[in-house]
Amino acid sequence: MYSNVCTGALQGIYAYLVQTEVDAAGGLPGLEMVGCPAGEVREARERVKVALKNAGVDLPPLKITVNLSPADVRKDGTGFDLPIAVGILCALERLPQRVTENTLFLGELGLDGEIRPVKGVLPIVREAAARGIKRCIVPAANAKEGGVVQGIEVIGAENLPLLLEYLQANKERQKELIPPTIVSPEELLGDANISKEYDFANIVGQEFVKRGAQVAAAGFHNMLIVGPPGTGKTMVGKSIAGILPPMTLKESLEVSGIYSVRGMLDENQTLITERPVIQPHHTVSAQALAGGGRIPKPGLVSLAHRGVLFLDEFPEFPRTILDILRQPLEEKQVVVSRAYGSYRFPADFMLVAAMNPCPCGHYPDLNKCTCTESEVHRYLGHVSGPILDRIDICVEAPEVNIHALSSSGRGISSEEMRERVKLARSLQERRFQGTAYHFNSQILAGDMQKYCAIGLQEEQMLEKLLSRGGFSVRAYHRILKVARTVADLDGSEKIEQKHLSEAVCYRLADEKYWKRGKGA
Amino acid sequence: MKVWANEEEKNRQLPLAHFFYSVPGMGKRSMEKLLSVYGSFEEAYRAKGEHLQGILGEKRAYSIENHKKESNPWNTYENLRKKGISFVCRLDREYPEKLKDIPDAPFGLFVKGRLPKENKKSVAIVGARRCSQYGEHMALSLGRELALAGVPVISGMAKGIDGIGQEAAVNAGGAAFAVLGCGVDVCYPASNRELYEKIQKQGGILSEYLPGTEPRPELFPPRNRIISGLSDIVIVVEARQKSGSLITVDMALEQGREIYCVPGRATDKLSEGCNKLIEQGAGIVLSVEDFLEKSGVLLPKGSAAIGQECGKGQLESLSEKEIALWKLLDFEPISIEQLHIQLCTKKGMGQITLQETMELLMGLMLKNKAENITGCYYSKKE
Numbered sequence: 001m002y003s004n005v006c007t008g009a010l011q012g013i014y015a016y017l018v019q020t021e022v023d024a025a026g027g028l029p030g031l032e033m034v035g036c037p038a039g040e041v042r043e044a045r046e047r048v049k050v051a052l053k054n055a056g057v058d059l060p061p062l063k064i065t066v067n068l069s070p071a072d073v074r075k076d077g078t079g080f081d082l083p084i085a086v087g088i089l090c091a092l093e094r095l096p097q098r099v100t101e102n103t104l105f106l107g108e109l110g111l112d113g114e115i116r117p118v119k120g121v122l123p124i125v126r127e128a129a130a131r132g133i134k135r136c137i138v139p140a141a142n143a144k145e146g147g148v149v150q151g152i153e154v155i156g157a158e159n160l161p162l163l164l165e166y167l168q169a170n171k172e173r174q175k176e177l178i179p180p181t182i183v184s185p186e187e188l189l190g191d192a193n194i195s196k197e198y199d200f201a202n203i204v205g206q207e208f209v210k211r212g213a214q215v216a217a218a219g220f221h222n223m224l225i226v227g228p229p230g231t232g233k234t235m236v237g238k239s240i241a242g243i244l245p246p247m248t249l250k251e252s253l254e255v256s257g258i259y260s261v262r263g264m265l266d267e268n269q270t271l272i273t274e275r276p277v278i279q280p281h282h283t284v285s286a287q288a289l290a291g292g293g294r295i296p297k298p299g300l301v302s303l304a305h306r307g308v309l310f311l312d313e314f315p316e317f318p319r320t321i322l323d324i325l326r327q328p329l330e331e332k333q334v335v336v337s338r339a340y341g342s343y344r345f346p347a348d349f350m351l352v353a354a355m356n357p358c359p360c361g362h363y364p365d366l367n368k369c370t371c372t373e374s375e376v377h378r379y380l381g382h383v384s385g386p387i388l389d390r391i392d393i394c395v396e397a398p399e400v401n402i403h404a405l406s407s408s409g410r411g412i413s414s415e416e417m418r419e420r421v422k423l424a425r426s427l428q429e430r431r432f433q434g435t436a437y438h439f440n441s442q443i444l445a446g447d448m449q450k451y452c453a454i455g456l457q458e459e460q461m462l463e464k465l466l467s468r469g470g471f472s473v474r475a476y477h478r479i480l481k482v483a484r485t486v487a488d489l490d491g492s493e494k495i496e497q498k499h500l501s502e503a504v505c506y507r508l509a510d511e512k513y514w515k516r517g518k519g520a
Numbered sequence: 521m522k523v524w525a526n527e528e529e530k531n532r533q534l535p536l537a538h539f540f541y542s543v544p545g546m547g548k549r550s551m552e553k554l555l556s557v558y559g560s561f562e563e564a565y566r567a568k569g570e571h572l573q574g575i576l577g578e579k580r581a582y583s584i585e586n587h588k589k590e591s592n593p594w595n596t597y598e599n600l601r602k603k604g605i606s607f608v609c610r611l612d613r614e615y616p617e618k619l620k621d622i623p624d625a626p627f628g629l630f631v632k633g634r635l636p637k638e639n640k641k642s643v644a645i646v647g648a649r650r651c652s653q654y655g656e657h658m659a660l661s662l663g664r665e666l667a668l669a670g671v672p673v674i675s676g677m678a679k680g681i682d683g684i685g686q687e688a689a690v691n692a693g694g695a696a697f698a699v700l701g702c703g704v705d706v707c708y709p710a711s712n713r714e715l716y717e718k719i720q721k722q723g724g725i726l727s728e729y730l731p732g733t734e735p736r737p738e739l740f741p742p743r744n745r746i747i748s749g750l751s752d753i754v755i756v757v758e759a760r761q762k763s764g765s766l767i768t769v770d771m772a773l774e775q776g777r778e779i780y781c782v783p784g785r786a787t788d789k790l791s792e793g794c795n796k797l798i799e800q801g802a803g804i805v806l807s808v809e810d811f812l813e814k815s816g817v818l819l820p821k822g823s824a825a826i827g828q829e830c831g832k833g834q835l836e837s838l839s840e841k842e843i844a845l846w847k848l849l850d851f852e853p854i855s856i857e858q859l860h861i862q863l864c865t866k867k868g869m870g871q872i873t874l875q876e877t878m879e880l881l882m883g884l885m886l887k888n889k890a891e892n893i894t895g896c897y898y899s900k901k902e
Contacts, residue, residue, distance in 0.1 A: 207874050208856045208896055226895055357894065364853055364894050366652050367789040373650060373679060396895025398855035464886055486875075501882035502875055505856070509895025 001025075003090030005100045006133065007083035008124035009075050012336075012343035013261045013298055015120065015127035017104070019069040020080065022087035027063030033084075035068030038076040038295075047109050048085045055113035055160040057094060064088060074340060076295050079118040082107035082137070085160065086167075099167040102134040107142075113160035117141035122260035125149045126253070137163065144270035145260060147181035148188070148253070154181045185249055188271045198239040201413035203232045205400045210236065212395035212506055214417045217243045218424035219485030220439035222329070222351040222390055224314070226509050227397025228361045233354035236397075237310045240352055241277040242414040244308070245425035251306045254346065258298050258305055276307035278349075282316040290324050296336040296343040301328045304349035314355035315382035322387055325351065329390040350441075351391065355383070357513065365399065380513060392441060392478045394510035424488035440484045445477060452480040454495045461497055465504050471511055479503045521555060524611050536561035538600065538607045539593035541628045542730055543583050548627040550576055555611075565593070604720075605704055605731055606631050622749040622775045626728035629746075632704040633724030636672050636697050636750060641817060644674040644747050644772075646765045647681025647757035652790055653891075653899045654851040655758035658782050659685040661808045662755060667694020669817050672723060674699070674751045676743065677716065679709055681757045681765075687715050695723040699747045701740035703733040726750075741767050748772035753815055755780045755805065759793030766793055769802075780805050780815070837887060844869060845880045846889050846900070853897035856881065 005020040031045050045066075052059060066084055068075055083105040089095040106124060108116040121142040128136055129152040136154050138146045143156025155178050157163040166177045200210055209225060213236055216223040223240075225233045247255070255272045259265050265272075278300050280289060291299030301309060301324075309325075311317060328334050328347035336343045358376040362368035371379075388394075428439060431451065437443060443451050454462070466476065480495070483503035487495045524530045540546055540554060540561060557575050558564040564572075572581040600607065608615050609628040617638050619625050629635075636642050643666055645659055663673050663685035673689040675682040677698035686696040696719050702708050704727045707716040719725055728746065729739060744767050748754050754772040756779070759765040769779055780803035784791020798804050805811045838846060848854070848862050860877040863869060881898060884890035891901045 205857060207860065211874055364897055366650060367787065369650075394895070396855075396897070398857055398896055461886065465882060468885055468888070498875060498879040501879040504882055505878045505896075508892045512892060512894040 001091045001093055003087050003097055003100065005083040005087040005090065006104045006128075007080060007106055008104060008120075008127055009073075009077060009079065010120040010123065010261055011073070011341070012296060013120075013123060013258050013302070013345060015123040016073075017127060017131055017133075018075065018080075018083075020083040020087045020105075021067040021069060022084070022091040023065045023067075024060075024062045024088070024091040025065075029061035029063060031064045031066070033066045033068075035066070035071040036074050037068060037080070038074055040078055041068070041075050041080050044078070044081045044084055044109075047081050047111065048088065050111045051081070051109040051113045051160055052085055052088065054111060055164065057089065059088075060092065062092075064091065077118060077120070078108035078116075079106045079120075079124075081109035082115060082139075082157075085109060089164070095164070095167055102132075104128045104133050104136045106136065107139040107157065109160065115139045115157045115159055115163065119263040120261045121146045122148065122253070122265065123257040125152060125154060126257070128152060141267060143181040144183050144267055145256075145265045147183035148185045148256070148271050150185075156181050183270060185252065185271055189247065189249060189252060189273050198235060198242060199414045200236075200239050200243070200417055201411060203235050203239070203411060205411070206232050206236065206397055207411060208505075209233075209395050209397045210412060210417070212393050213240050214243060214421060215482060215485050215489065215502075215506070216240065216350070216352070216393045217245075217417075218421045218489050219392075219428070219441050219482065220244075220350050221392035221441045221482060221485065223353070223393040223395070224388075224391045224510065225352070225354045225395055225397055226357050226513065227354075228356060228363075228365075228399050231397040231400055233397055234312050237308075237312060237352045237354050238277065238279070239414060240310075240350075241275050241308050243417040243421050244275045244350075245421055247273065247275055247306060255306050258302050258346070262297060262303070264303075274307075276304055277310055278304040278307065279310040279312065282311075282313055282318075282321075284317075284321060286321060286324055289321060290328075290334050291336050291343070291345050294338075296338060296345075298345040299334065301325070301334055301347040301349060302345040305346050307349060309349040309351050311351070311353045314353040315379055317382070319382055319384060322382070323384060326386050326390075329387070353391070357396070362399075383514075385514075388510060388514060391510065392482050393506040394508075395506055396509045420489055423491060424485060427488045427491070427493075440481050440488065443481055443484070448477055448480060452484045452495065454480070454483075454500070458495065458497055458500055462500050462504075465500075471507065475507050475511065479507055482506055521552070521610060523613060530612060533561050533611065534607065534609070535593045535597035536565050537609045537611065537628065538597050539587070539591070540564065540584070541607070541609065542596070543580070543587045545580055545583050548624075550580060551627045600731070603705065603731070604632055608635065616750060618752075619746065619749045622745060622771075624745065625749070626746060628728065630704045630727050630729070630731055631724050632726075633697075633720040633722075635724055635726070636674070636695070640670075640672065641753075642672045642674050642697070642751045643815070643817070644751035644754040644768070645681065645685030645757060646675055646744075646747065646754060646759075646768050647685075648759055648763060648765065648790055649678055649680035649682075651680045651684070651758045652788070652851070653853060653893060654784070655681055655782075655790065656684055657851055658805075658808075659757045660688045662757070662782075662805075662811070663688030663694075663696075664692045665808050665812060666817065667692035667696075669812060670694070671817050672697055674747055676700070676740075676747055677708075677712055677719065677725075679711070683712050683715055685757070686719060690715070690718040690722045693722075697723045697750065698725050699743050699750070700725060700727040700735075701729070701743045702735035703727060703729055703731040705731045706734060708735040740764065744768040745771040745775070748777050749775055751777060753778045753780060755782065755811070756794050756797060756802075757782045758784065758790045759797075760789055761792045761796065763793050766797075769797060778815070779803060780811060838884075838889065841869070841872075841876075842880055842883055842887075842889075845877070846884055849884075849890055849898060849900035851899055853893040853899045856896045856898070859898070 002023045007018050008015050009018050117139045122145050125136050125146040129149050140156035140158040146154040280300050289300050332348040334345045334347050357363040358371040359379050360371050483495050483499045486499040486502050554564045569585050659681045667689040672695035674697045675686050689696045698719050704725045748771045781794040781797045782805045
């Protein structure tokens with residue numbers, strides 16, 4: 001007898017549907033598997049046989065052939081165990097073929113018949129829903145993750161005997177046996193609590209840096225913080241996530257898909273509802289950062305998708321590692337190529353970097369700074385021009401004196417900052433309706449005139465300031481984009497002189513430091 | 521040593537003097553020995569290898585023999601001239617009178633451009649490579665005013681004070697002379713290329729090292745004796761307690777030159793060296809005019825007085841708030857944050873937001889009254 005069970009597999013972070021065909025016929029008894037299975041899929045043969053036996057199913061001495069179609073795509077993962085088992089049961093007529101109609105099966109089998117969790121449930125269920133499948137049977141541990149997807153029934157099965165009973169029962173009995181898992185993503189998003197651990201209120205002084213962070217968060221601008229040790233750079237970097245505009249459902253599903261593929265979602269967290277903050281150490285490898293492996297998996301830059309990639313001690317990262325960031329910063333994605341295909345991983349993150357101004361950390365306090373010109377040059381040289389080109393906001397954190405620490409009260413809190421950011425976000429949403437843009441930072445050169453137009457007077461002022469500050473031309477567009485965000489924070493549709501002034505302030509550190517580094 | 525009597529003798533001897541000077545391992549001593557034995561370089565050139573061996577030792581005599589085989593003295597000298605470099609040695613009438621008196625005077629000098637005029641007073645401006653805004657300002661005004669007074673500025677064309685002082689001098693149309701720790705055809709530091717070209721036109725690049733010599737750390741301290749030797753007065757603008765500028769001061773004292781120091785605040789490490797020197801009896805630069813007056817360098821009439829506070833008239837273009845902010849600025853870089861806090865505590869300012877402070881600051885930048893040092897640090901500009 002022939003049977004056909006639908007399941008899904010991953011390629012990179014994208015899912016596709018796989019047909020598991022099983023045929024049982026006379027011949028030399030055995031279980032044969034074809035259809036380009038990888039090692040762990042091939043092993044399914046043994047797991048399925050034993051799991052079925054322990055679930056009380058005796059396999060008759062028949063030749064059973066399993067084919068995974070499309071047969072020309074290499075298949076990895078352990079999620080094929082369950083569909084193969086169900087397929088065999090159908091082929092042996094132990095289950096009626098109709099139970100597999102419009103249903104997707106996914107799950108790993110233990111030898112005792114238990115159905116164990118697998119990676120990538122969310123993208124596979126989403127793909128199934130998009131392809132018109134009505135029901136998904138997934139491991140119980142992954143049920144909530146899959147349940148986030150609307151318009152499809154998600155059943156979390158704990159073990160094979162229970163599942164068999166469920167499949168053979170009538171509709172009412174089925175609901176009693178395993179109720180469908182329904183999770184409301186809106187509710188999850190609404191519950192998103194902002195971590196209280198890092199709050200801007202805890203950072204004393206540094207109002208300039210905080211303001212810079214607020215502007216960066218409002219327009220999703222990349223940001224670099226320069227300052228001596230102990231000035232709160234790291235705290236600012238970590239607190240930024242708390243003031244970012246909340247994620248939309250679409251964004252949340254996108255990000256959760258990536259985490260699902262990496263197996264980082266669990267019952268407690270079925271959906272990524274907060275913008276992620278990823279802080280790699282500077283010893284991070286190229287593969288870990290960009291994604292890779294024999295079967296490419298998304299790297300840290302993709303885990304930071306729609307969130308913050310925070311690089312503390314920026315120049316300590318080897319230059320080769322920093323240069324990896326160039327592609328994601330430019331194209332908002334990473335392409336990892338292997339002999340059998342290329343994988344695209346989304347990586348639209350906000351880069352927040354922190355660094356000391358010189359190796360000893362005390363510049364421009366010449367009383368304390370002991371570095372020579374060439375030492376500073378070498379240190380700053382670790383950060384390459386192309387990376388700097390992609391950083392819109394560069395602020396310097398001045399040294400905080402103890403007096404200020406003890407006397408001044410709490411500064412502006414994340415809560416207050418977040419409210420402003422929300423306002424700026426809503427203005428941007430309205431502005432970019434019907435376009436591919438989400439944030440001001442994404443505006444391309446061609447659309448500058450449309451979104452960042454300034455009056456004649458403002459233009460003259462900017463030109464004058466640019467020539468005074470010794471700016472390069474490339475700084476011009478970035479200043480305009482930042483000024484756009486500053487105006488949005490003000491609730492102003494027009495970019496005024498004060499907005500431009502502020503935007504220029506955020507570029508000076510970059511221009512000064514790296515020109516100084518070049519020894520001009 | 522007998523100075524060459526006339527042009528004709530100089531033309532005969534100079535290529536040979538250059539020849540011996542370029543022999544590897546030939547120092548000042550060996551040159552003098554040669555002269556005392558043979559009387560002239562011409563005679564020395566004719567001398568046999570064995571004879572030279574008896575005077576200079578085997579190694580040097582061998583070097584000279586080798587050098588003879590490798591190069592023709594007249595052609596090499598001609599090539600040098602074609603590169604715009606001249607060679608001046610102690611037997612030459614052009615050799616600076618001031619240098620003759622100093623201990624360990626260099627035997628020869630390579631010059632790109634010209635030598636300082638003999639009868640003229642000249643001043644050296646030396647100081648830290650990494651200098652503060654204040655030091656930069658002082659070096660700049662001193663260099664400029666000296667140039668306006670027609671006084672050449674001698675220094676090492678290094679980064680920081682040295683270069684800033686000389687740059688100000690040449691930009692004001694004055695003369696500057698740079699003594700390098702490498703060959704005169706090597707621009708070090710490379711970032712001072714523009715200054716290097718200007719000094720050649722308006723003064724000269726000098727070095728006792730052979731053209732093509734790469735800068736090496738050990739070559740720099742000895743050149744300081746030439747800097748102080750060529751000048752009548754040495755001004756130290758900023759120097760740490762252990763600083764290369766203090767080597768120049770030591771040599772200047774040995775040579776009997778006058779020392780002036782720009783004083784600094786007690787807390788500034790960069791001024792420690794200067795303040796210490798003042799304590800020990802060096803002259804103090806109270807202001808630029810004060811120095812010009814004390815040192816007897818007189819300003820030609822009608823030239824702009826310097827160091828004066830920005831007059832009322834210049835501040836008229838500023839708004840009240842801008843003036844308040846400008847008054848908070850100093851040569852010492854101050855952060856936006858500090859400016860903001862201080863501005864808020866000022867009476868009659870009312871509530872000022874950080875954004876407003878930034879706007880005011882940019883306004884001052886536009887009017888050229890403030891300068892950005894790095895990132896969030898700003899200093900006053902007059």
